[in-house]
Amino acid sequence: MVDTELLVKLGVALGIGLLIGTERERRKLAKPDPTAAGIRTFTVAALAGALSALLGGVLMLVAATTVIGALVALSYWRTRKDGDPGLTTEIALVVTTFIGALAMSQPQLAATVGVGLAILLAGRSRLHHFVSDVLTEEELEAALLLGAATLVVLPLLPDRGVGPFLAVNPRTVWKLVILVMAIGAVGHVAVRALGPRFGLPIAGLASGFVSSTATIGAMGSRAASAPETLGASVAGAVLSTLATVLQMAAVLAATSLPTLQALTPSLLAAGVAAAAYGIVFTIIGFRHTAAESADPGKAISVVAALTFGAILAVVMLASAALRIWFGDLGSVAAAAVAGLADTHAAAISVAALVASGAMTPDSAVLPILAGLTANTASKVVFATTAGGRTFAMRVVPGLLLVAAAAWAGALPALTG
Numbered sequence: 001m002v003d004t005e006l007l008v009k010l011g012v013a014l015g016i017g018l019l020i021g022t023e024r025e026r027r028k029l030a031k032p033d034p035t036a037a038g039i040r041t042f043t044v045a046a047l048a049g050a051l052s053a054l055l056g057g058v059l060m061l062v063a064a065t066t067v068i069g070a071l072v073a074l075s076y077w078r079t080r081k082d083g084d085p086g087l088t089t090e091i092a093l094v095v096t097t098f099i100g101a102l103a104m105s106q107p108q109l110a111a112t113v114g115v116g117l118a119i120l121l122a123g124r125s126r127l128h129h130f131v132s133d134v135l136t137e138e139e140l141e142a143a144l145l146l147g148a149a150t151l152v153v154l155p156l157l158p159d160r161g162v163g164p165f166l167a168v169n170p171r172t173v174w175k176l177v178i179l180v181m182a183i184g185a186v187g188h189v190a191v192r193a194l195g196p197r198f199g200l201p202i203a204g205l206a207s208g209f210v211s212s213t214a215t216i217g218a219m220g221s222r223a224a225s226a227p228e229t230l231g232a233s234v235a236g237a238v239l240s241t242l243a244t245v246l247q248m249a250a251v252l253a254a255t256s257l258p259t260l261q262a263l264t265p266s267l268l269a270a271g272v273a274a275a276a277y278g279i280v281f282t283i284i285g286f287r288h289t290a291a292e293s294a295d296p297g298k299a300i301s302v303v304a305a306l307t308f309g310a311i312l313a314v315v316m317l318a319s320a321a322l323r324i325w326f327g328d329l330g331s332v333a334a335a336a337v338a339g340l341a342d343t344h345a346a347a348i349s350v351a352a353l354v355a356s357g358a359m360t361p362d363s364a365v366l367p368i369l370a371g372l373t374a375n376t377a378s379k380v381v382f383a384t385t386a387g388g389r390t391f392a393m394r395v396v397p398g399l400l401l402v403a404a405a406a407w408a409g410a411l412p413a414l415t416g
Contacts, residue, residue, distance in 0.1 A: 010050055013103040016114035017046030020096050023121050024089055037075075037089050042096050049100030061101050068097050092121060139188070142300040146185060149178050165324055167317045177309040179214050181300045188300075200229060201282045204236020208243025215240035216379050216395065220387025221301040230391065235281040237383065237391075238398040242274035245402075248347055248372075255351035258361040262413055263368060269409030270372075270402050277398040307385065343375035365413045369406060376403045 021042030028038050045068055052064040072090045095117060103110035120127075157170040186203050194202065200219065207215040216237045223233035249267050252260040260267075347368045354364050376399050383399070384392040 006054075009103050009107045010047075012107040012111050013046045013050035013100040014043065016099050016103065016110060017043035017096060019114060019118045020046075020092060020121065023118050024092065027089075027121070027124075037072075037093050042093060045093050045097045046100035046103075049097035049102075050104055053101035053104040065094065065097055069094055088121065088124075092117065142181075142185060142188075145300060145302070146178070146181050149174070149181065154178065164317060165321055167321070168313045173309045173313050176211065176214065177305045179211055181302070181305045185300055200232035200236040201239055201278070202236075204233075205239040205243055205278075207236075208240025209247050212240040212244040213375065213378050213382055217307070217382040217386040218301065220383055220385075220391050220395075221303075223387045223391045225301075227390075230394070231281055231284045233387070234391065234394045234398075235278055235284075237387075237395045238274060238281060239278035241379070241399065241402050242271060242278055244343065244375075245271040245274055248343065252347060252351050255347075256355040256361070256364075259351040259354045259364050259368075262361040262365055263410070265412065266365065266369065266406045266409035270406035273405035274398070274402045277401055281394065281398075301386075343371050347371060362413055365410050369410055372406055373403055376400070 018039065021037075021039035024042055025038040048064050048068065049061065052061040056063075072093055076087070076090050096114075099110050099114050099117070102113065154171065154174055157174050159169065159171040161167055161169055186207055189199075189203075192199070200222070204215055204219055207218070219233040219237040219240075223230045245267055248263075249260060252263060351364060351368075354361055379399050380392070380396050383395040387395065
């Protein structure tokens, strides 16, 4: 009987070799002095890896890879020329052998790696152009800094409460520091790709779904460092508040539909106000911001990120202290204080009480709006400290308008 599963695995190895070999064949034909490895060589190498893993396991795979590696080294030595001949094809041939062997045990993973390798090889010109002509030294340093903060510092931080009342979670605080830096990087990329007139509003709206407060801080830093992008930065900051309202509706729908129904007029009014104000400044930014800016601003603002983390730590500490010192009354105040950092967390906690029957939907309107108002106060602070007076004078009225619209929409529920 034919082993269908085995045939599929061999077919994956064969397909990987053909795919990578096709790309190398086209690259070879484009050179004045073609190299030896092409579609047939890569296909045979993938099959050699597959058959080695199938028939002899690790030992035969090592032997086959050694032979292929020796032949690759000999071919490279015989065809080398002055300058930088490169080793991409030679290394890719050895890697293709390993991928063929991997297909015998994990064909899906092998197919993923093989396609990824083919894409990497085919993108040679674009990658070289990006690194040499597009990526700046400052952007490279920012990427390294963001990578170090995420991959080196974050895993070292404890994921538990420390300090007074065990209130501050270092990993949570650092995640938001990384978030602020990442938002700044997203805005930088959007400006480079779309120009400040379109890039900043789009980046602000998208980043607002992660953290509107952090987005306002990042947009303020950008406006302070690149005043010519003031209008577009304001639009991005205010549109991030629209994202807050939309996300609030989503989390309430997931937690308690009756709470969402009670807050629908308030959220609808706040969303309309945020959208209208954001559109106005998007138009203003479009008119007063050049289509292309010579300085897209810093990719990462470390000062703004660390400031945001410090404020978050203080809010965590104050919230825990209120809860411990004043009991149930302190819990209500703590929910408002928690809104200073994240209005969605406060809304979810209140909606969860409604879902458990401990609170009626109409009673949830007031504490949720209190958290939203406290969060607006945080945004006002960040707009002022990060963006300066000029930025704050344009953003703060929009923030207050959104908060006022939310309260106005809730008046029937509060007075009924």
